[in-house]
């Protein structure tokens with residue numbers, strides 16, 4: 001008899017313990033290890049109290065935003081080219097001519113790809129052959145014939161600089177084209193200018209097919 005009482009008492013206590021955690025679905029109830037129930041989450045884009053979370057003495061007490069920070073200045077993505085550090089001003093423009101093209105001789109496939117990128121991004125203004133006769137000529141002021149001697153004389157770095165920052169009515173292509181793509185396009189521009197070892201790629205399918213598509217685009221616009 002005594003044993004039965006003891007047993008039911010234990011069972012009752014066990015039931016209370018088990019069920020007490022289930023009162024509400026949202027509450028974990030009694031928790032044995034709070035660190036596990038209430039994990040310390042770092043919410044993306046949440047404002048955190050920088051007195052607790054930052055070692056930045058200049059920003060103590062202010063709020064800081066977690067997890068959307070830009071990479072540290074000077075970080076280079078694996079496999080990426082070195083950052084282009086010349087500033088977007090006349091000094092940077094003048095110095096850019098001295099920057100060598102880090103991309104070597106392009107293979108036929110790479111040149112075709114550079115031509116494809118040129119036709120997507122540049123031909124709309126400069127024309128498939130660089131003669132300033134793209135569909136936007138006349139609609140955007142000041143488009144130049146980049147095959148003229150004065151543009152042949154520009155350094156590779158300057159053409160890259162202009163693509164990176166834009167110039168007057170020409171916008172920046174830094175967000176559309178990677179650094180490598182921009183340097184490759186410089187090589188393609190050289191072929192339009194009639195120079196460079198790959199000038200013969202004018203006779204490849206891409207280069208000849210493209211003027212047609214631009215011409216069609218012009219007709220339909």
Ligand code: HEC
Pocket residue numbers: 118121122123124125126136140141142143144146151154158159162163167168169170171173185189
């Ligand atoms: C929206 C039309 C437009 C597009 C698209 C465009 N450009 Fe231009 N580009 C211009 C205009 C306008 C100028 C003349 C800028 C000036 O000197 O006032 C120019 C100038 C240039 C120059 C001469 C730069 C110099 O230093 O004088 C080069 C080279 C050039 N563009 C290459 C490109 C390349 C490569 C692309 C594609 C990535 C491109 N452009 C896309 C409008 C455009």
